Amino acid sequence: MITRRLALTTGAALLAAPALRAQQSTEITVHYAQPQIYKECYDAIAAEFAKREPGIRINFITTPNYEEGTQLVLRQAATNQLPDLSYQGFNRLRVFAERGIAQDLAPLLAREGDPAAQGYTPGLLALAHFGGFQSGLAFAASNPISYYNADLFRRLGVDADPAAFPKSWDGVIELSARIEALRDGTDGMWFQWPGDDWMFSALLFSHGARMLTPDERDVGFAGPEGLASLRLLRRMVTEGGMPNLNATTALQAFAAGKLGMRFGSTAFLRNMIQSTGRNFELRTAHFPQVAPDGKLPTGGAAGMLTARDATKREAAWKFLRFSTSPEGTALMAKNTGYVPVNQIAIDDPRYLGEFYRENPLFRTATEQVDRMIPWYAFPGTQSVRVTQVMVDSMARVVEGQATPEVVLPEMAAEVRRLLPRRS
């Protein structure tokens, strides 16, 4: 009996041994948010990665949105069950950097040679530089663009070419009023102010101001630029007839052809193309500029390394690098609406040239790349709450509960209270 079992196990072990040696496989867990936007692109990247690194197996875990992704990883950090690699929203990276969960990527990057030669230019690296170190690598970036209903423009006798789209907010508001004047239940415009501070920063940055002063000791939006931004938001309602919708209802109204222009992130592009279908011709144009040196905030995601185990860390780094390489970036851009964040993929037409020729709607965001600066993440533990203060303040302006002149100083006072105190 014993001998037979022994013989059997030995036989099995002998058979299994070569297979084990050949595999040498490492398994890593990779987290990302918003599978409804990203699933196709991660699957494509993983399939391509498997051809190059057959020894690394990838298990994806996903969360419906960035917020729950942050919660998941923070929870797992508390129970020591972190994934090896996690793709987080740009403005959430600071939370992980300040809590010591994200690892510094600078030494790993240095090992590979000159980062710029691999497409990681200083500007692109800065997108994921938080807490004083390279806490991540930018994976996908977005900026705000203008979406519009070209059929509606033609009905009004307005040139529907993206080049002819109003360059200034005055032009947009005037056009919006003309659409309202049709009086057929169609609204002129909607600016995506609810949700977070991203679109407020779009107005503020394009006026040339910043959220905080460079030393992060005081707010930077309480001046004339901030006031102009809030006044503009108010004028969209009073002069442009902007309805008080939330993000979902606005998207529905636009897709149904009941909204002329919509201002929001390019990340929604694929979603918008699908929901618009054949209802009307959807077009995209540049986000209206205010100051000549005005900037735009960058949304999107960056990969951050969290693996503790040395082998897994190495494997996770390989995947992170591939996903942000020119090849990985090209797969990402084709499968989403995001802007590529590898300079080689942007410059070399081999990667995306044909795609952008055939899909002009996707080109708008890439043409605004030189205006992009990082999505500002507030310091300290109350950073997310600051965002909410801004959204609530904008709601007061949009609903006309208080004038921009009243709201701005109150908003500044409340944000100051939430900034970390320094002695």
Next chain:
Amino acid sequence: MSDAVLPLRRAAPIGEALAGLMLTAPAAIAYAVMLLLPTLAAVALAFTDYELGMPGFAWIGLDNFSELLADRGFAVSLRNTVIYVGIVTPLSIALGLGAALLIEAGIRGRALFRAVFFLPVVSLTVAMAAAWQYLLHPTIGPLNAALRRLGIADPPFWLSSSDWVLASLAAIGVWENLGYTMVLFLAGLTAIPRELYAAAQMDGARRAVDRFRLVTWPLLGPTTLFVVTITLIRSVRVFDTVAVLTQGGPNRASEVLLYTMYREGFTYLRLGYSAAITLVFLVIVLGLVWLQTKALDRKIHYG
């Protein structure tokens, strides 16, 4: 187990007690692990400054509660919850009772109406919220289209105007709770003996209103009390419609207790503060249950 059951007859009571303990053990352990311990952990957390992802925490005594008192957001959220409960509870009880009486008095289609009114209770709130979002859509929704046809030029923006959002959510809440109160009242109605109605009619209660006032309403007392408590608790618990439809906005006009708790804990990551809000919620619910048992003991007793 066998040791406890088998031995001498005199030891039987102990054996029985042991067997009883062992039989209740699974339920008791499940209760302790799934309910009691988490509740106690939440109570303990309420006295700390713990933040999700932070390596440690400190005991800060009653600081969270004093912050609650000074927090404008919490005050708004508490006020909104009270208004919401104040609309939803009386309306869903009155309408539920009305529906129950009509169904009970009706001859045809009883099963159909029961099912129709009960449907919202068994359907998934999150899925139903999506349907409500479309119905209440300000520009392409059927409700506002109908209002416009009736000559109202600027119908309200139900879910995105801070004047209307709470009323709209309350209407959805009533729709959700009505079926539940109706079923409870239907059960209460069937328990009333038929002879009492006949006797009341003999004594001169000719009109249906009189019979309701003299027989139905008093005999429904215990049911009504139970319905009031359960509806209060169900409406204090409002969360999913807010989370799906408004996220507490615009400008906190629809921020309710549980949503504030969720936001503080899982968006702002301040678990300690969030636990303090949970404790307030727990006190409110326990208070309601206590009131119910008190009232049950004293006044309304017809059995």
